[in-house]
Amino acid sequence: MKNAVSIQLQHCGKTYPNGAQALQPLNLEIAPGETLVLLGPSGCGKTTTLRMIAGLEFPDAGGRVMFGDEDVTALPIEKRGVGMVFQNYALFPNMTVGENIAYGLKIRKVAPAERLQRIETLLEMVHLQGLGHRRVDQLSGGQKQRVALARALAVEPRVLLLDEPLTALDAKLREAVRADLNRLLRKLGITAIYVTHDQGEAMALGDRIVVMERGKIAQIGTPQEIYFQPASPFVADFIGTMNRISGPLREGYLYIGNGRLAFPAAPQRAPEISAPVTAMFRPEDVEVFDAQEAGAFSGSDVQGRVLDSFFLGDRTRFVIELYGNQTVIAETARRGNWHAGQTVALRIAPHALLNCLSSDDGMSTHATAQVTA
């Protein structure tokens, strides 16, 4: 996109008039053409951040919002050149699809012939050819959201802002519209900010993801960085499923129940200590074996009992209770045939242990290293 801009939030905090501090002062930089996803639980400040970029909210004193070299901090939404798409579509129900799309163009006094041409181009872009004359209340949810997207793009905004745009759609439609949206964002190369609390959506759409926690940025990174190198237990737990098991660490092994796991001996790791250490790892990184078979594995495994199994179609999820009562979730793409009550052995490759934490509660002190394969 020829006019893609960078965006910078400089020291932008937000306190609402009732005294609620929605955002602590934060800095954020978005590259021209980048799709940045704001992800986090309800109330963490995603929408406030988006609305500050839009010009629907203004930062507390001292905060600045820059679009490229332009300071837009004091500009209202209509002067910023942003397009917005909301969860609830916000379309005009008594207008046709075409009229909805052309609304902003009409206000900007674009000539009728050019309007018609732009409508056709946009309808094609969002796969709604031929539906220009349909009333919007005769459309499906997915179609309505495509109209909302076309309307936001009609005025050729510098920035596209999307606030949970897929949330109202059912799962299958959500995936289809998401794929289209992804293609469109790549093709247009427009700078886009996308708010969601759905981690799958964030992973699929974001060039980078900002994970937010209680008005602060918990981590910024590519989807891979966020998934494989979570910066904190909060991020690790928010993205995907994370196992945690704790035990004493001795001579390169974490001792769990009647077994032990080889622990990576990275030089920058915390020195060996006998206080409990918590290992974190993803369910897909756990290999499950028959307990007898596993006897051959030179003592680098832990044993447990299958509590439950869930067939999920493309994979099966097992809940396994280790000796000593800690629980592990394992997922395998193969047709694991372990059944409830069965004794199994687990192996977790050392490089799959993401993060180790050591302290009384196993939470508060980070060992320095992220383990990379």
Ligand SMILES: Nc1ncnc2c1ncn2[C@@H]1O[C@H](COP(=O)(O)OP(=O)(O)OP(=O)(O)O)[C@@H](O)[C@H]1O
């Ligand atoms: N207009 C307002 N007045 C007072 N407090 C507000 C206002 N808008 C939001 N807040 C508060 O600010 C905090 C952040 O809200 P925000 O809407 O930005 O969160 P969010 O991450 O987008 O949440 P959700 O996913 O539920 O939309 C919340 O504690 C919320 O209650």
